[in-house]
Amino acid sequence: MEFVELSGKQAAQRPEALALAQDAPWGQGWPPGPEHRVLADRDWSWLAAWHPLAFDSEVFGLSLGQVSALLHRAPWPEPGSLERGAVFMKRLADDARRAGLAGLFARVAEKDFLAAQALEAAGAKLVDASVVWEAELAQGLVAPAAPEGFLVRPAAEGDAPALIALAANAFCDLEAYADRFALDPRLRHACGELYGRWMANSLSGQQADMVLTLAEGDKPVGFITLKRAKGGEPGWVALNAVSPDKRGLGLYNMLLAHGLAWLAGQGASSAKVRTKFSQRAVIRAWSRLGARPLAGDFTFHLWLDEL
Numbered sequence: 040m041e042f043v044e045l046s047g048k049q050a051a052q053r054p055e056a057l058a059l060a061q062d063a064p065w066g067q068g069w070p071p072g073p074e075h076r077v078l079a080d081r082d083w084s085w086l087a088a089w090h091p092l093a094f095d096s097e098v099f100g101l102s103l104g105q106v107s108a109l110l111h112r113a114p115w116p117e118p119g120s121l122e123r124g125a126v127f128m129k130r131l132a133d134d135a136r137r138a139g140l141a142g143l144f145a146r147v148a149e150k151d152f153l154a155a156q157a158l159e160a161a162g163a164k165l166v167d168a169s170v171v172w173e174a175e176l177a178q179g180l181v182a183p184a185a186p187e188g189f190l191v192r193p194a195a196e197g198d199a200p201a202l203i204a205l206a207a208n209a210f211c212d213l214e215a216y217a218d219r220f221a222l223d224p225r226l227r228h229a230c231g232e233l234y235g236r237w238m239a240n241s242l243s244g245q246q247a248d249m250v251l252t253l254a255e256g257d258k259p260v261g262f263i264t265l266k267r268a269k270g271g272e273p274g275w276v277a278l279n280a281v282s283p284d285k286r287g288l289g290l291y292n293m294l295l296a297h298g299l300a301w302l303a304g305q306g307a308s309s310a311k312v313r314t315k316f317s318q319r320a321v322i323r324a325w326s327r328l329g330a331r332p333l334a335g336d337f338t339f340h341l342w343l344d345e346l
């Protein structure tokens with residue numbers, strides 16, 4: 040197999056790359072950013088765009104990158120297509136390692152078993168299986184009242200330490216959520232730090248338009264972070280959790296209804312959430328509100344310095 044290396048800007052101008060992007064059965068992420076690095080084979084049957092991740096690298100103290108597009112022409116993992124895919128993926132790993140990366144993250148669509156198996160052949164490990172859910176939002180949606188002793192309200196400044204601790208615990212606890220950063224032994228040490236910073240950035244308005252706190256008395260015991268709909272797109276529920284000792288009481292059903300009512304009040308006609316297949320409480324609560332599943336995906340971690 041021979042290879043072509045391009046910048047994202049160059050690749051976006053190549054008709055062969057565009058043709059592959061149009062033909063690729065499960066491809067996502069085209070076109071790449073102008074500074075992304077692009078690797079393709081000379082037959083234009085495989086193409087990957089990737090780039091370093093500054094924030095993740097800083098948090099985890101490791102040089103990390105992400106594959107932003109992974110395109111291939113063959114649909115399924117037959118022996119020939121998988122062999123080519125494995126060769127391509129090994130070369131991609133070599134390129135990223137030579138560029139100084141220790142680890143590379145890659146996400147593939149739910150039916151893209153060829154890319155998934157090619158990644159496995161290069162040494163990548165499956166760390167996440169998720170699905171996006173979408174709910175239509177009626178205008179004038181009214182959320183049910185919180186049970187006695189509880190209140191849902193916009194996060195107050197004093198909630199920050201409790202919400203940061205709650206986020207770090209909820210997502211990094213292997214029994215509760217098992218986020219990919221907790222699942223991967225090389226990243227686990229800073230999973231809490233990443234979620235804590237994500238929550239802090241949500242409270243500052245950088246990564247959320249609203250954070251609602253579920254409080255028992257004065258004490259935060261849950262949260263939902265929301266991004267309002269922009270340009271006709273759906274609104275998003277980004278982070279949401281209930282404290283371990285308050286789970287199973289129906290509080291998430293109620294908190295979610297408040298979050299969706301806020302999004303609807305801000306003009307969203309639908310809302311999305313991305314959650315793991317394993318989070319049945321989330322899926323049940325969204326289904327109860329009439330939500331439907333959209334696309335699923337699988338995420339892999341490839342440790343280049345272990346190959």
Ligand SMILES: CC(C)(COP(=O)(O)OP(=O)(O)OC[C@H]1O[C@@H](n2cnc3c(N)ncnc32)[C@H](O)[C@@H]1OP(=O)(O)O)[C@@H](O)C(=O)NCCC(=O)NCCS
Nearest residue numbers: 209215279280281286287288289290291292314319320323
């Ligand atoms: C997911 C989470 C927010 C649910 O909160 P909760 O207050 O316990 O949820 P609820 O009590 O409102 O239950 C919601 C639905 O799930 C069901 N449920 C609750 N826990 C469940 C479990 N472990 N497995 C299956 N179903 C469950 C409930 O019966 C309810 O369904 P129903 O309305 O049909 O009866 C909470 O478990 C949590 O914080 N988990 C860790 C972080 C996380 O996963 N966040 C979501 C990321 S998208």
